[in-house]
Amino acid sequence: xxxxxxxxxxxxxxxxxxxxxxxxxxxxxxxxxxxxxxxxxxxxxxxxxxxxxxxxxxxxxxxxxxxxxxxxxxxxxxxxxxxxxxxxxxxxxxxxxxxxxxxxxxxxxxxxxxxxxxxxxxxxxxxxxxxxxxxxxxxxxxxxxxxxxxxxxxxxxxxxxxxxxxxxxxxxxxxxxxxxxxxxxxxxxxxxxxxxxxxxxxxxxxxxxxxxxxxxxxxxxxxxxxxxxxxxxxxxxxxxxxxxxxxxxxxxxxxxxxxxxxxxxxxxxxxxxxxxxxxxxxxxxxxxxxxxxxxxxxxxxxxxxxxxxxxxxxxxxxxxxxxxxxxxxxxxxxxx
Amino acid sequence: xxxxxxxxxxxxxxxxxxxxxxxxxxxxxxxxxxxxxxxxxxxxxxxxxxxxxxxxxxxxxxxxxxxxxxxxxxxxxxxxxxxxxxxxxxxxxxxxxxxxxxxxxxxxxxxxxxxxxxxxxxxxxxxxxxxxxxxxxxxxxxxxxxxxxxxxxxxxxxxxxxxxxxxxxxxxxxxxxxxxxxxxxxxxxxxxxxxxxxxxxxxxxxxxxxxxxxxxxxxxxxxxxxxxxxxxxxx
Numbered sequence: 001x002x003x004x005x006x007x008x009x010x011x012x013x014x015x016x017x018x019x020x021x022x023x024x025x026x027x028x029x030x031x032x033x034x035x036x037x038x039x040x041x042x043x044x045x046x047x048x049x050x051x052x053x054x055x056x057x058x059x060x061x062x063x064x065x066x067x068x069x070x071x072x073x074x075x076x077x078x079x080x081x082x083x084x085x086x087x088x089x090x091x092x093x094x095x096x097x098x099x100x101x102x103x104x105x106x107x108x109x110x111x112x113x114x115x116x117x118x119x120x121x122x123x124x125x126x127x128x129x130x131x132x133x134x135x136x137x138x139x140x141x142x143x144x145x146x147x148x149x150x151x152x153x154x155x156x157x158x159x160x161x162x163x164x165x166x167x168x169x170x171x172x173x174x175x176x177x178x179x180x181x182x183x184x185x186x187x188x189x190x191x192x193x194x195x196x197x198x199x200x201x202x203x204x205x206x207x208x209x210x211x212x213x214x215x216x217x218x219x220x221x222x223x224x225x226x227x228x229x230x231x232x233x234x235x236x237x238x239x240x241x242x243x244x245x246x247x248x249x250x251x252x253x254x255x256x257x258x259x260x261x262x263x264x265x266x267x268x269x270x271x272x273x274x275x276x277x278x279x280x281x282x283x284x285x286x287x288x289x290x291x292x293x294x295x296x297x298x299x300x301x302x303x304x305x306x307x308x309x310x311x312x313x314x315x316x317x318x319x320x321x322x323x324x325x326x327x328x329x330x331x332x333x334x335x336x
Numbered sequence: 337x338x339x340x341x342x343x344x345x346x347x348x349x350x351x352x353x354x355x356x357x358x359x360x361x362x363x364x365x366x367x368x369x370x371x372x373x374x375x376x377x378x379x380x381x382x383x384x385x386x387x388x389x390x391x392x393x394x395x396x397x398x399x400x401x402x403x404x405x406x407x408x409x410x411x412x413x414x415x416x417x418x419x420x421x422x423x424x425x426x427x428x429x430x431x432x433x434x435x436x437x438x439x440x441x442x443x444x445x446x447x448x449x450x451x452x453x454x455x456x457x458x459x460x461x462x463x464x465x466x467x468x469x470x471x472x473x474x475x476x477x478x479x480x481x482x483x484x485x486x487x488x489x490x491x492x493x494x495x496x497x498x499x500x501x502x503x504x505x506x507x508x509x510x511x512x513x514x515x516x517x518x519x520x521x522x523x524x525x526x527x528x529x530x531x532x533x534x535x536x537x538x539x540x541x542x543x544x545x546x547x548x549x550x551x552x553x554x555x556x557x558x559x560x561x562x563x564x565x566x567x568x569x570x571x
Contacts, residue, residue, distance in 0.1 A: 204436070204440070207429075207433055207436055207437060207440075208437075208440060210428075210429065210433075211426055211429065211433075211437050211440075214426060214427075214428045214429070215424070215426050215428075217389075217420075217424070218420070218424035218425070218426060219426075219437070220389070220407070220408045220409060221387065221389065221408050221412065221418050221420060221424055222412060222437050222438055222440045222441070222483070222487070223408070223409040223412035223413055223440045223441035223487075224409065224437070224440055225409055
């Protein structure tokens with residue numbers, strides 16, 4: 001075909017535009033990774049701070065990924081995502097109170113979270129989805145308040161204690177103790193994120209969900225049940241949120257209704273940093289924010305942990321000013 | 337030959353605007369049928385009525401089975417593939433993923449379909465990892481056709497395939513459609529602005545005007561008809 005050649009060149013050019021910033025981002029990320037690696041080899045304190053940062057970053061990543069999933073499917077930010085995660089953590093707490101072992105409760109909670117996300121989408125989001133974006137956003141804000149109220153009503157606002165699934169032990173790394181907890185958090189979140197990624201990348205269901213998210217009308221035409229896919233997307237987002245909540249709880253030592261409120265801000269900053277539409281960006285964004293906060297607080301005495309939240313807002317502001325499409329966001333390159 | 341698709345007094349509308357005022361037509365199994373007519377006559381809406389992407393009333397039967405109020409997914413499962421105006425390719429997904437989505441309603445292995453599609457479009461095989469949005473317009477139209485073929489449809493609804501394509505590509509596209517019709521017995525209902533081209537490829541045709549069938553016949557009859565020649569063939 002004669003057009004194949006010219007289109008290949010045009011295609012290359014179109015990609016070239018997108019590749020230039022992508023290359024800069026790759027250099028930046030590799031540079032950051034090398035910096036962390038060298039730092040860890042030089043100083044054990046640095047290594048400890050890095051692992052702790054990665055662990056809390058993994059929690060931000062998980063919640064950021066939930067935000068991105070919902071955003072890609074329905075083009076709204078689910079402001080209730082953090083509260084939903086908090087609610088499911090209370091569910092896990094209740095299951096453990098009833099005598100289930102931690103890991104049985106963990107997986108039961110993930111299943112409950114999936115159903116909960118699905119039902120909420122069908123019952124509350126679907127009816128307003130095609131009205132307007134604002135209507136949907138308002139419903140998620142209402143859901144935030146509703147869940148907060150329900151949790152306070154059922155479990156009360158006082159602190160609850162949940163046993164840490166990873167015990168209180170620590171690895172000894174050249175004289176510096178790294179809690180099992182942080183390594184465990186990192187491992188569990190990574191496994192869950194990888195599973196969700198594989199679901200989207202390799203299964204027919206995942207392909208259907210991606211198709212429904214990017215082109216609902218065309219997806220319906222090839223027989224994808226778009227409504228069902230969006231509901232499943234909400235279910236999966238709730239599962240990722242539940243993982244974030246369950247892993248955030250032991251690092252905060254106590255369970256309270258405000259568990260996820262600051263984490264939601266970090267997750268939001270992570271999602272924006274990554275590009276809001278990009279799952280990989282959400283993960284990288286979450287880890288970046290986690291490690292930066294950990295290192296800055298560890299090494300800059302003037303910035304105490306009280307300044308963590310302003311730090312997240314500063315990241316948000318800088319990203320929105322400098323590169324609104326985020327690290328992994330891409331400009332639309334499309335031809336007709 | 338029996339009619340694979342039958343429309344009887346089909347009406348459709350977008351909100352208050354009536355697009356079809358009682359369209360009746362039949363498509364014989366194994367034939368290529370062209371739908372001609374001026375802009376706004378209801379050609380696209382006729383295809384959308386069949387695939388269930390517009391609310392319709394009247395009787396539509398596919399392979400003797402009334403479609404009733406079936407939606408697009410259910411109609412696709414019956415073996416009707418619709419290549420809409422603007423192609424409906426998933427620009428963000430790869431060529432392979434687009435093809436996979438074409439066979440979304442099929443269960444089991446899609447390897448035979450994939451191989452069949454690659455005999456028609458060998459270049460798709462090398463580009464299967466490429467993002468569909470980076471293909472040229474002509475390639476995207478070919479991909480849309482390939483994706484529709486992945487369903488192993490009994491009926492292909494093809495909407496304005498020539499739109500925005502170079503004449504050489506349009507000819508190639510119609511050649512492939514004809515080949516699919518001959519080799520695989522695919523029945524095709526095609527809406528086309530280029531009446532000359534459409535009637536050359538088709539066995540029969542209908543002329544729609546203002547939401548009704550104004551004229552019907554074999555392509556020879558239509559090509560010989562004075563009003564068709566004046567209005568659509570330009571000689």
